[in-house]
Amino acid sequence: MSTLLTVENLHVSYQRAITALTGVSLSVDSGQIVAILGANGAGKTTTLRAISGFIGLDNARVTQGSIRFDGTELARRPPYQITRQGIALVPERDKVFPNLSVHENLEVVSSRSDGAERARLQDLVYTHFPRLGALKKREAGLLSGGERQMLALGSAIVCAPRLMLIDELSLGLAPVIVEEIVEHLKSIRTDLGLTILLVEQSAAVAFRLAERAFVMEHGGVVLSGSSAELESNDAVRNAYLGTGSEGRRSYRDLAMARDKELKA
Amino acid sequence: MQLVANIIVLSAIYALISCGYVLIYRVSRVLNLAHGELMMVGAYLLLMTASFTSNPMVAIPVAAILSLTMGALVYLLLMRRMTGESVLAAILTTIALGILLRGLIVIFFSAAHQYPAVPLGIHSSSVQVLPGARISSLSLILVIVTALVYASLFAFLRLSRWGLRMRAAGQNPLLAAQRGINLHGIYAMVWAIAMFTGSVAGMLISLDAGLDQTLIMIGLKAFPAALVGGLDSLLGALIGSLIVAAAEVLLIQYVNPLLADVVPFLILIVMLVVRPWGLFGTREALDRV
Ligand SMILES: Nc1ncnc2c1ncn2[C@@H]1O[C@H](COP(=O)(O)OP(=O)(O)OP(=O)(O)O)[C@@H](O)[C@H]1O
Ligand SMILES: [Mg+2]
Numbered sequence: 001m002s003t004l005l006t007v008e009n010l011h012v013s014y015q016r017a018i019t020a021l022t023g024v025s026l027s028v029d030s031g032q033i034v035a036i037l038g039a040n041g042a043g044k045t046t047t048l049r050a051i052s053g054f055i056g057l058d059n060a061r062v063t064q065g066s067i068r069f070d071g072t073e074l075a076r077r078p079p080y081q082i083t084r085q086g087i088a089l090v091p092e093r094d095k096v097f098p099n100l101s102v103h104e105n106l107e108v109v110s111s112r113s114d115g116a117e118r119a120r121l122q123d124l125v126y127t128h129f130p131r132l133g134a135l136k137k138r139e140a141g142l143l144s145g146g147e148r149q150m151l152a153l154g155s156a157i158v159c160a161p162r163l164m165l166i167d168e169l170s171l172g173l174a175p176v177i178v179e180e181i182v183e184h185l186k187s188i189r190t191d192l193g194l195t196i197l198l199v200e201q202s203a204a205v206a207f208r209l210a211e212r213a214f215v216m217e218h219g220g221v222v223l224s225g226s227s228a229e230l231e232s233n234d235a236v237r238n239a240y241l242g243t244g245s246e247g248r249r250s251y252r253d254l255a256m257a258r259d260k261e262l263k264a
Numbered sequence: 265m266q267l268v269a270n271i272i273v274l275s276a277i278y279a280l281i282s283c284g285y286v287l288i289y290r291v292s293r294v295l296n297l298a299h300g301e302l303m304m305v306g307a308y309l310l311l312m313t314a315s316f317t318s319n320p321m322v323a324i325p326v327a328a329i330l331s332l333t334m335g336a337l338v339y340l341l342l343m344r345r346m347t348g349e350s351v352l353a354a355i356l357t358t359i360a361l362g363i364l365l366r367g368l369i370v371i372f373f374s375a376a377h378q379y380p381a382v383p384l385g386i387h388s389s390s391v392q393v394l395p396g397a398r399i400s401s402l403s404l405i406l407v408i409v410t411a412l413v414y415a416s417l418f419a420f421l422r423l424s425r426w427g428l429r430m431r432a433a434g435q436n437p438l439l440a441a442q443r444g445i446n447l448h449g450i451y452a453m454v455w456a457i458a459m460f461t462g463s464v465a466g467m468l469i470s471l472d473a474g475l476d477q478t479l480i481m482i483g484l485k486a487f488p489a490a491l492v493g494g495l496d497s498l499l500g501a502l503i504g505s506l507i508v509a510a511a512e513v514l515l516i517q518y519v520n521p522l523l524a525d526v527v528p529f530l531i532l533i534v535m536l537v538v539r540p541w542g543l544f545g546t547r548e549a550l551d552r553v
Contacts, residue, residue, distance in 0.1 A: 055441050059348060083444035091442070097435045100428070107425075108432040110444040159444060 004030035010065035035206035038216035052089035053079030088161035095152035098141030125154035146177040166198040269397035275509035276410040280465040281486035284458035298362035300483020306463020307470040335459025488532035494545020
C-alpha cells in the first residue's frame with residue numbers, strides 16, 4: 001500500500017505567538033481510515049486545518065515542517081489549490097453555508113471534476129443520505145446537527161476528494177445518528193476509494209471506524225498504532241475508554257506509557 | 265406628476281450607485297468608502313476616451329471596460345493586501361484611496377467643470393414620460409439602465425455558478441476556499457462589477473450635468489440609501505434608494521431646497537439609531553463593520 005499523505009515535523013503558530021503544533025509527524029496510507037485522538041487543545045483541529053490550508057483570516061502560519069500529498073508539497077499553499085489537488089475538509093464548526101439551500105450547498109464547489117461528475121457525486125450523496133434529498137430546498141442554517149453533519153460530509157464528497165479530513169465526526173450527535181453516518185461513510189469510502197483522516201473524541205467510534213490511530217497531546221503525536229494495538233493499550237484504555245483497572249488517568253500518562261514501551 | 269418622475273429618476277441614480285456598496289459589503293464585508301471617487305474616476309475615463317473618439321458607441325463601452333478593469337486592479341493591487349487585517353484597516357484604506365484619487369483627478373484632468381457630452385455630440389432632449397411630467401432623455405436612459413443592472417444582478421446572484429460562489433464567499437470565506445473557490449478571484453470580480461456599475465452611473469450623470477468633483481457628493485449620498493435598505497441586501501438598496509430619493513425631492517419641494525445635501529444623512533442618522541441593520545439587512549451583519 002502506498003503512502004498518500006505524509007506530515008513531517010509540522011510546527012504551526014497562531015498570531016505569531018501562540019504555538020499550537022510543535023513537530024507533528026504522521027502518515028496515512030492510501031485507502032485507509034485513520035483517526036486522531038487527543039485531549040481538548042491538543043492540536044487536532046489545527047493539524048487538519050494546516051493540511052487543508054490556512055488562509056490569512058485568523059493569522060495562522062506553518063512555521064516549519066512539510067506536508068506531502070501524493071508527492072506534492074502542500075504546506076503554505078492556499079486552500080482552494082489544496083482542494084483542487086483532492087483534499088476536502090469537513091470542519092469542526094461553521095461547516096455549511098447557512099443562507100444557502102441544501103442543494104446549493106452541494107453545488108458550491110470548484111473542483112477538478114466536470115458537471116457530469118458533480119451530478120453523479122450529488123446523486124451518490126442523496127442516495128446515502130436520503131434525508132438530505134427530502135430537504136433539498138431547506139436553508140442549511142435551519143438543519144439539525146445531524147442533518148448538518150450529513151450535508152457537510154456530502155459537500156466534501158462533491159469536491160471529488162481522494163483524501164477526506166473530518167473534524168469531530170460524532171460531536172453532539174445522537175448515537176443512532178453516529179451509527180448511521182459511520183455505516184454510510186464506510187460504504188461511500190468503498191464506492192469512491194476514499195482515504196479518510198478523522199478527528200474523533202469518542203475512542204469507541206474511532207476504533208470501530210479506523211484501521212490506524214494517532215494520539216496527540218500538547219501539539220505533538222505521542223502514540224500511534226493500529227486500532228487493535230491502541231485499543232488494548234492500557235494507557236489508552238484508561239484515558240479514553242474509561243475501562244482500565246486504575247481508573248481515569250491524565251493524558252500526560254500516555255507519553256510516559258510510550259516512553260516505557262520504547263525503553264522496554 | 266413631475267414630482268413622481270423626479271423621485272423615480274433620483275432613486276434610479278442612488279440605486280445604480282448604491283448596489284456597488286452592497287455588493288462589496290455583502291461579499292467581502294468591506295465598506296468601500298471610495299465608491300464615490302471610483303464612480304467619478306469612471307466618468308473621467310469617459311472624458312478621456314471622448315478625447316480620442318467622437319463616437320459615443322465606442323467611447324462609452326471602452327470607458328466602461330476600462331472601469332471594470334480598474335475595479336479589479338484596485339482589489340488585486342491594493343485591497344488584496346488587506347485580507348486578514350482588521351475590517352477597520354480595510355475601511356481606512358478605502359478612505360485613503362478616495363483622497364488619493366481626488367488628488368490625482370485634479371492633477372490629470374484639472375478641477376474645472378467639463379462636459380464629456382460635447383465631444384461626443386450628445387444632446388439631451390426632454391421627453392414626456394407621464395402625463396404632465398417631463399424628464400431628460402438621458403435620465404430616461406439612466407432609469408432603464410438601472411432596471412437592467414438590477415435585473416441582471418439578481419439573476420446573476422440567484423442563478424449563475426459564479427453568483428452562487430459569491431454568496432457562499434460572503435457567508436463563510438474560509439469554507440468557500442475549502443470548497444475550491446479562489447477568494448481573490450471572487451473579490452476581484454465583485455470590485456470590478458461594483459466599479460463598473462458606479463462608473464456607468466457617473467458617466468450618465470456627467471453626460472447630463474457635466475463633470476467635476478461634486479460628483480463625489482452624489483456617490484456619498486447613495487451610501488445612506490444602501491444603509492437604509494440594509495447593507496447586505498440588493499432589494500434593500502433598491503427600496504432604500506426610493507425612500508431617500510422621495511424624502512429628498514419632497515423636502516426640497518415643500519420645505520427648503522438647501523436641504524438637498526442634508527436629507528440623506530439625516531435619514532442615515534435616524535436609521536442608525538432606530539434600526540442599524542437596515543430594513544432588509546441581517547442583524548448580525550453590522551457587527552462586522
Ligand atoms: N484561531 C486561533 N487563534 C489562536 N489560538 C488558537 C486558535 N485556534 C486554536 N488555537 C490554540 O491552539 C491550540 C490547539 O487548538 P486545536 O483547536 O487544534 O485543538 P483541538 O485538539 O482540536 O481541541 P478540541 O478537542 O477542543 O477541538 C489550543 O491551545 C488553542 O487555544
Ligand atoms: Mg478541535
